[in-house]
Amino acid sequence: MIVTVASGKGGTGKTTVAVNLAVIAPEGSVEVFDCDVEEPNAHLFIKPENIVTKEISTMIPDVDMNLCTLCGECEKICRFSAITMIAKKIMVFPEMCHSCKGCSMVCPAGAIKEGSRVLGSLLTGQSSRGFNLTWGELRVGEAMSPPLIKQVKNKIDKGIGKLFIVDAPPGTSCPAVVTLRDADFALLVAEETPFGLNDLALTVEGLKKLGVPMGIVLNRADMENGIIDDYAVRENIEILQRIPFSREAAKVCAKGHFLVDELPEIKALFQDIYLKIINNLNSIQKSDKGGQ
Amino acid sequence: MKAAVSSSGKTLESELDPRFGRASYFLIVDTETFDFEVKPNDQNMNLPQGAGIQAGKIVADCGVEVLITGNCGPKAYNVLDAVGIKVVTGTNGTVREVVEKFKNNALQYSQGPNVEGHWV
Amino acid sequence: MKELTVISGKGGTGKTSITASIASLAEKRVVIDADVDAANLFLTLEHKVVETESFEGGHKAEINPDICTCTGCGECFQRCQFDAISLNFTIDHISCEGCGVCAHFCPADAISFERQICGEKFISTTANGPMVHARLGIAEENSGLLVSQLRQRARQMAKEQHIPLIITDGPPGIGCPVIASVSNADALLIVTEPTLSGMHDMQRVMKLGRQMNAAIYLCINKADLNPEASEKIKEFCGSNNIRFAGEIPFDKAVIESMRMGQSLVTYSDGAASHAVKKVWQNVSSFLGETRDRLI
Numbered sequence: 001m002i003v004t005v006a007s008g009k010g011g012t013g014k015t016t017v018a019v020n021l022a023v024i025a026p027e028g029s030v031e032v033f034d035c036d037v038e039e040p041n042a043h044l045f046i047k048p049e050n051i052v053t054k055e056i057s058t059m060i061p062d063v064d065m066n067l068c069t070l071c072g073e074c075e076k077i078c079r080f081s082a083i084t085m086i087a088k089k090i091m092v093f094p095e096m097c098h099s100c101k102g103c104s105m106v107c108p109a110g111a112i113k114e115g116s117r118v119l120g121s122l123l124t125g126q127s128s129r130g131f132n133l134t135w136g137e138l139r140v141g142e143a144m145s146p147p148l149i150k151q152v153k154n155k156i157d158k159g160i161g162k163l164f165i166v167d168a169p170p171g172t173s174c175p176a177v178v179t180l181r182d183a184d185f186a187l188l189v190a191e192e193t194p195f196g197l198n199d200l201a202l203t204v205e206g207l208k209k210l211g212v213p214m215g216i217v218l219n220r221a222d223m224e225n226g227i228i229d230d231y232a233v234r235e236n237i238e239i240l241q242r243i244p245f246s247r248e249a250a251k252v253c254a255k256g257h258f259l260v261d262e263l264p265e266i267k268a269l270f271q272d273i274y275l276k277i278i279n280n281l282n283s284i285q286k287s288d289k290g291g292q
Numbered sequence: 293m294k295a296a297v298s299s300s301g302k303t304l305e306s307e308l309d310p311r312f313g314r315a316s317y318f319l320i321v322d323t324e325t326f327d328f329e330v331k332p333n334d335q336n337m338n339l340p341q342g343a344g345i346q347a348g349k350i351v352a353d354c355g356v357e358v359l360i361t362g363n364c365g366p367k368a369y370n371v372l373d374a375v376g377i378k379v380v381t382g383t384n385g386t387v388r389e390v391v392e393k394f395k396n397n398a399l400q401y402s403q404g405p406n407v408e409g410h411w412v
Numbered sequence: 413m414k415e416l417t418v419i420s421g422k423g424g425t426g427k428t429s430i431t432a433s434i435a436s437l438a439e440k441r442v443v444i445d446a447d448v449d450a451a452n453l454f455l456t457l458e459h460k461v462v463e464t465e466s467f468e469g470g471h472k473a474e475i476n477p478d479i480c481t482c483t484g485c486g487e488c489f490q491r492c493q494f495d496a497i498s499l500n501f502t503i504d505h506i507s508c509e510g511c512g513v514c515a516h517f518c519p520a521d522a523i524s525f526e527r528q529i530c531g532e533k534f535i536s537t538t539a540n541g542p543m544v545h546a547r548l549g550i551a552e553e554n555s556g557l558l559v560s561q562l563r564q565r566a567r568q569m570a571k572e573q574h575i576p577l578i579i580t581d582g583p584p585g586i587g588c589p590v591i592a593s594v595s596n597a598d599a600l601l602i603v604t605e606p607t608l609s610g611m612h613d614m615q616r617v618m619k620l621g622r623q624m625n626a627a628i629y630l631c632i633n634k635a636d637l638n639p640e641a642s643e644k645i646k647e648f649c650g651s652n653n654i655r656f657a658g659e660i661p662f663d664k665a666v667i668e669s670m671r672m673g674q675s676l677v678t679y680s681d682g683a684a685s686h687a688v689k690k691v692w693q694n695v696s697s698f699l700g701e702t703r704d705r706l707i
Binding site for chain 2: 080081082084086087089091093096
């Protein structure tokens with residue numbers, strides 16, 4: 001089952017929640033996937049060993065001018081201005097290409113071969129706590145993160161029956177949606193500020209469209225003003241846990257340590273979150289089977 | 293010699309349009325006689341991407357030797373470079389003024405794009 | 413005219429709070445909220461929307477069940493590189509990249525391919541200049557294009573109204589909308605926090621800024637939460653030719669001001685407010701010096 005940790009607003013504590021959940025879970029029962037490929041952070045906490053790195057590329061056209069008849073069909077089909085004919089030359093703009101292969105499909109001369117553009121890296125390593133971390137690192141300067149996110153998600157092997165904890169990127173546009181779709185449960189990390197509420201509501205709207213069940217963890221919940229509580233009641237979303245604000249917790253996270261190792265009271269909260277997630281997943285599985 | 297100038301209007305008295313890809317018009321000016329032809333660029337104004345590339349094609353098809361504009365990004369520059377059109381960037385004034393400046397050798401050719409790539 | 417873009421790499425470091433303050437301190441400016449899929453600036457700057465326009469993004473393919481010329485040949489299914497077409501011939505809009513390959517090859521002409529309305533653009537008035545902002549629909553693409561259009565509109569207004577400065581509140585990350593926010597900016601202000609994640613992400617976004625040839629400023633938010641790390645960040649700035657613009661202490665007034673719907677410097681005269689004013693002094697004096705760019 002896949003639990004995706006998301007938030008809408010950045011900096012609410014997604015990565016903190018994801019990595020601490022992984023540590024608290026029974027050994028050998030989880031794997032972690034960091035899909036925030038623009039700014040991956042989970043590895044800073046998990047400090048994986050035996051890292052295997054694979055370069056990830058995407059297809060771009062490579063034109064063989066010896067075969068090209070300058071018919072201009074490739075230019076006509078390309079929606080992204082990535083291939084164009086100018087003064088009897090075919091020019092390719094790699095960074096504009098979305099790898100749809102339309103140009104090579106329409107080329108009547110078979111002049112378009114597959115070239116490649118580097119998107120970034122896909123990395124896998126092992127935590128000393130007995131679980132694997134898989135993450136992506138987008139090449140700085142590359143604009144398209146969703147294809148790399150898909151590569152990270154492809155590494156999820158649903159057949160092995162583990163709990164897969166996925167750390168999502170912030171926002172509500174394509175990178176976040178590509179990450180969140182086909183999650184079994186979304187764990188929303190929210191903070192009790194007007195910005196936090198605004199962005200949480202956008203994410204909830206998106207999750208409803210995707211049909212993903214969800215629960216909220218309130219982080220730095222010392223404010224007693226209850227704006228998220230009111231919202232959660234209105235939207236009928238369960239608040240699974242409140243993690244109080246503390247300078248100590250902030251310090252532990254800032255150093256890249258696990259909260260559950262150093263603060264027993266927070267460890268208890270995470271154990272509770274873990275159990276509630278498992279309960280939620282069990283009831284989702286049951287209702288799925290009931291429906292079949 | 294024929295020069296293309298990105299222009300905000302349709303006459304020699306129009307101000308140079310500092311944008312290349314999304315310029316309102318291109319004026320194709322004969323630098324000797326100041327005869328000119330107007331090429332509208334409106335189909336490019338609403339393109340989501342690649343306006344510089346398309347504008348480069350328009351200019352290339354006019355058989356000019358030089359483009360005078362304000363800003364030219366890397367993709368447009370590559371297009372112009374590939375067909376041997378020289379580029380002058382960073383200038384301003386009316387179309388007539390910049391062509392005069394060019395004739396008096398008061399403008400220098402760019403060695404590369406002067407702005408970063410941008411979607412619009 | 414000068415353009416300053418505020419970015420952070422990591423989300424939640426305080427970009428928007430600081431941008432709102434800077435936008436209140438600058439005498440006259442256009443301010444842009446470029447975090448189009450989770451826009452927050454409007455929550456903290458008093459404003460009045462005066463103009464609304466819909467945002468047309470890219471194309472999307474659609475197999476229209478009413479036209480029903482679809483013969484179920486499977487050509488589109490086989491050609492789509494994005495797994496956007498299911499075997500019952502419906503198109504998944506989230507996966508569709510808008511390449512049009514399916515529509516091109518459909519032998520029955522059963523696939524329509526139109527530009528989509530993906531959001532809304534707004535122009536608002538605020539105390540010291542216009543605000544340009546937007547709302548991208550949930551799960552929509554083309555955020556980079558939308559950001560570029562907002563900046564284009566802002567430049568136009570700055571020119572018409574003789575406003576010397578554009579301030580952009582950038583999105584988190586380093587991807588498409590961030591690149592669109594920083595390209596051709598005169599200066600970047602990186603807002604980081606003294607945490608391992610903050611430092612890691614700041615270095616990636618700085619690398620992007622370098623590729624874009626902008627002058628780079630950096631300030632540390634909540635600097636006192638981890639003085640050791642703050643020192644390290646300062647050292648990093650020194651050895652990497654980044655202009656250090658100042659440090660801002662943790663201050664509950666930041667969140668209180670957000671609750672009141674005001675910028676920090678308008679709401680409070682406390683420690684963080686003073687620190688942000690100092691950051692702005694440093695950055696604005698630099699912006700005064702850089703050569704004027706053509707727009």
